[in-house]
Amino acid sequence: MEYKDYYQTLGVERSATTEEIKKAYRRLVRKYHPDVSQEKDAEQKIKEINEAYEVLQDAEKRAAYDRLGAQWKAGQEFHPPPDWDFNFSSGFGSGNATGGVDFSDFFESIFKAQRSGRQGRTQQSHFRMQGEDQHTQLSISLEEAYHGTTRSIQVQVSEPDSHGRTQYKNRALNVKIPAGVTTGQKIRLAGQGSAGMGGGANGDLYLEIQLQAHNFYRVEGKDIYLTLPITPWEAALGATIAVPTLGGQVDLKIPADSQSGQKLRLRGRGLTGKPAGDQYVVLQIVTPRATTEKERHFYKTMADTFPFDPRKDLLGT
Known part of the structure; x- marks a missing residue:
């Protein structure tokens, strides 16, 4: 009896991952499937492919095969060691997408295959393969x-x-x-x-x-963030401002003495769900430009009225 190189049958390396083995198997089944193949030896090929996949897709069977196969090459005479004893605990065909194949003498000599439940499963019409996701x-x-x-x-x-x-x-x-x-x-x-x-x-x-990116909103999970421009007097004195949300406009109360970067939460106004996300409104104080003498005088009055230095901590003064 000749040794069968299952890796060679599927065209993969001995180090191939389970996913690589699965992809190789699907590719070969598509090529030799009895429903579509024009190859003369398609039926024999599909049996060999399924037998190789039956072993290599199962971690336990593959490990047993690898323990024996390191010293053998395809075509060499093969006899299992006298003390070799491998029996399946899970039966046959459990991982085979075709629903069962007629295994070779080589396979049976290694794994001592039981025949119960395998009769009548080799007809071409029983070769089924699920499509890929x-x-x-x-x-x-x-x-x-x-x-x-x-x-x-x-x-x-x-x-x-x-x-x-x-x-x-x-x-x-x-x-x-x-x-x-x-x-x-x-x-x-x-x-x-x-x-x-x-x-x-x-x-x-x-x-x-x-x-898709949005002109106004930023998304983090189910939470929505909106940067809201406000005037200096709205920030200083407080105000109630109409704010857009994905579910419609709401009135938001801006507390007095608000600062740029301050976040206000609108509970449940983010993306829907259980629980729903929130909408966070990030305040951004926008200072109007002084383009007239009257407007510049107003800013000068503010400077004289407020003994305020925003860089005090930064400069240590």
């Missing part, structure tokens, strides 16, 4: 994130053609965006990913939300 980004406005919306989008999804080659098609979808979504949040559209093979289910499509 796909990921894309969806950019929406802050107002859409606050209120929720429905967007019509075009996505490009992959599916195999009649020869097993990957082709891409545009798909139109109406997507409901729930209120309160934030940047980085993912929306799952079941069955809208890549097409499955052999009757396998389609993969899912994941939309990652990206919030």
Whole structure:
């Protein structure tokens, strides 16, 4: 009996990660799948591919195979050591996307495969592979994130053609965006990913939300920040000012003796949710320009009236 190099069968390095093994397996199944392949030896190839994947996708089976395989090369005569005894504790086909394969004598000599439940599972019609999940980004406005919306989008999804080659098609979808979504949040559209093979289910499509920059608001999680310009007399004397929020205009009370950079909170006025975010209003005192003699005289009177030095602590005076 010849030694089978499962890594060579899948075309991966012995150091390949589980994800790399999975990608190689999917690529080869698409090429040799009985439903689409024009290769004469497709049926035998798919059996070899599935057997290799059955071992390498499972950490326990792969470790056992690696312990034996270091000294063997493909094509060499192979006999398991006399003291070798490996039995599956979880049965067969548990991680196999095709639902079962007809394993080789080499496989059975290593793993002492039990045959219960494996009869009648090698027909071509039973070779199924689930489609891959796909990921894309969806950019929406802050107002859409606050209120929720429905967007019509075009996505490009992959599916195999009649020869097993990957082709891409545009798909139109109406997507409901729930209120309160934030940047980085993912929306799952079941069955809208890549097409499955052999009757396998389609993969899912994941939309990652990206919030567009806003002219006035800044977003941190579910909290909204707004810089609010106020006059020096509003800051000094206090005032009630109309302030915009995503949910509509509200009246905000500015306390007397307010300073630039001071933050006032509007509870629950951020993005919706449980709990909802808040809106923080950051005060920015804006000094009017003095363009007339009367206006300059007013500032001179202020300078004479207020013995105020904002740099006292800075300069140590």
